[in-house]
Amino acid sequence: MSQNTMVHGDDEGAVPTNLPPDPSRRFWVTTACALGGVAGVATAVPFVSTFAPSAKARAAGAPVEVNVGDIPLGQMITVEWRGKPVWIIHRSKEQLDGLKVNDPLVADPQSKRPGFTPKYAENEYRSRKPELFVCVGICTHLGCSPTAHFETGSADGMPGNWEGGFLCPCHGSTFDLAGRVFKNKPAPDNLEVPPYQYLSDARIIIGVDEDNKA
Secondary structure (H helix, E strand, O other): OOOOOEEEOOOOOOEEOOOOOOOOHHHHHHHHHHHHHHHHOOOOOOOEEEOOOOHHHHHOOOOEEEEOOOOOOOOEEEEEEOOEEEEEEEOOHHHHHHHHHHHHHEOOOOOOOOOOOOHHHOOOOOOOEOOEEEEEOOOOOOOOOOEEEOOOOOHHHOOOOOOOEEEOOOOOOEEEOOOOEEOOOOOOOOOOOOOEEEEEOOEEEEOOEOOEOO
């Protein structure tokens, strides 16, 4: 997977999509940390465009519309919302089957802990539709940005029973392809699922749902 997926806004140049949300020094430190680990990813991240609001509007939390209909199966794109990287994964049947394998291994398989998962994502897939997963790409431990490791098995030093997911390079927390944190890891919660809705089968809007209006 390429670490240089970009999002084009209509008012500014390309923005690196895997940047954490904080423009402080930690912002750049964790970004560099994340870039070092992406080389092990087996899939390619495609180029993605959205009808992005202005930088000022994004900072204020304006919703972002995304075309998800052309995300290749088994791959991920990254967009920016509220200055945060948001990952959108088109999960394959094999990747969905791997989630069931992980159920006894993750700390909160049905995402019942409050604060990080909307009601419509309190399920094994953590999504409105099983095949499409949307989450904020920021570790719930100390705010680092995990790196994608989609290849199964022991590639890149992952455990032999690895079904694909994410590794936080800062303190070693691991998450599956539903953003569920594995047991006995530093991260206290699953990755955050942002508010989102489908506008059509091929388009979603991030930042809006039943409880969060534009």
